[in-house]
Amino acid sequence: MTLDFTGRVAIVTGAGGGLGRQHALALAARGARVLVNDLGGAVDGSGGAASAAQAVADEIVAAGGQALANHASVTDEGAVQAMVQQAVDAWGRVDILVNNAGILRDKSFAKMDMQDFRLVVDVHLMGAAYCAKAVWPHMQAQKFGRIVMTTSSTGLYGNFGQANYGAAKLAQVGLMQTLAIEGEKYGIHVNALAPTAATRMTEGLMPQEVLAQLSPEAVVPAMLVLAHDSAPTRTILCAGAGGFEAAHITLTQGIHLGVGADAPEQLAARLAEVTARGAGERVPRSGAEQAEVEVGKALAARGAR
Template identity: 60%
Template sequence: MTISFEGRVAIVTGAGGGLGRAYALELARRGAKVVVNDLGAARDGTGQSDAALKVVEEIEQAGGTAMANGGSVTDEGQMVEMVAKAKEAWGAVHVLINNAGILRDKSFTKMTMDDWRLVVDVHLTGSATATKAVWDMMREQNYGRILMTASSTGLYGNFGQANYGAAKLGLAGFTKTLYLEGAKYNVKVNTIAPVAGTRMTEDIFPPEAFKAFAPENVVPAALFLVSEDAPTNQIVGAGAGFFHTAHVTMTKGKMLSAEDRTPEGVAAHWAEISDREGETVPKSGADQSMTILQSLQG
């Protein structure tokens, strides 16, 4: 069955190039009206350009419908205005892909707190600001698809990216609460962890790998995750045509006796506490409490 976005309105942040541009082009090709949001800054967050206008031109030349937006995801007023303009022009917003981001890579010892704050503000708080601007509308219309952009750095760590990793894992956690709050309103929320050759990574990958990791190879997962029949509360990794899911799991654990509830007791039973055989994927934070209660009763 062909996945179509006919009649849907989508916002893609950071869509002036790289992944965001690829998402916007394919959404438009499949029938969506697209708000191409981009501050047009360099990857460290400085400067501006007309990148969003160029992507709109590409979409229109291919017969699609789009509008450019130069608002910053860190500015609540600009995000509210962006959503209002989309609603005024096209009646609603059905899809939001939070893709905007910057890098300020340094080892933590050399990182300033300004470097920390700026990256967390753009990635984590910026995604919350854009999401907040569409959230009530999506609830009221009983339809919404939201995608957060995490990273392997957030899920698994990477030297020199403490600020970026903290923000990216924060987005996965943001998803895990929003999917619960949006469920009865048919608002589905997912997380993508892309590996792509973009201006953010062009000096990291060798040339051949850079080609293999073209943004277009991430697009299938992203569009599936914002489609009508999308799952919800998923973390999906995508790059070079390879796709996988990632999960926050819970081991079966070990209920310690009263005498063993000491640091020494935890040390003595560490192998059982951390044994991954039979681990589960909790659907909410309450599942952890329920597991503990069941152990108490058992």
């Protein structure tokens, strides 16, 4: 099956360079009309210029595709609404949103300025939420939508010096989980991509020989799968250097201890059983399933008495 995007309208944020540019070019090459968004600022979010987004839009048009440029900040809710309206006015719909915009303000947590913490969360989390909120009614009305969040191995597993970035990136997964549930009846599929790619944001973080393996182009196939008509929903795909994996937030089988006075001591003594991986581990369909599992254990324990 060829992943064709003919007739689809896509918005890609942070698409003026690096991974976002590759996303925009790939969608356009496969037939999508693409709104290229980029503030045009530095890696830390400072500054801004329309030239970055315009250059990528021009590149798409020169290759025979259709594209528009937009240099709104994803932290500006009004500007994001106007960006989505720009796509709708030009092409009548919006089918795909790739939330790719991001910044870095790395520092160990002890030394981190909390304004830098807030700014990173604003760009990654609130930016993704503003964009999703703006496209949501259009996707509901047309009974179709594909939203790709950009999470990170830092959000999923942690990384020294990136508490702000990691918190914001895992928050995007939480947003994805609920939006996928709420969007299901409207044909809106919401997924997350955890890329490993050499871009401006990774310069200086890895040895050059490692970076050479991590071309942004190698991540694009995962984005295309998550943005296509055939996409899954509530899936976290990891991608880098030609490798692809899935990450899952799972619930172990665990144990039932009851609510006796010695429950804390029993839990401490049997913690290894609670955290053990293997048989009975599951990926819950929703947060309510955790409660179902726990109440089920309690009822089973009561019936065994």
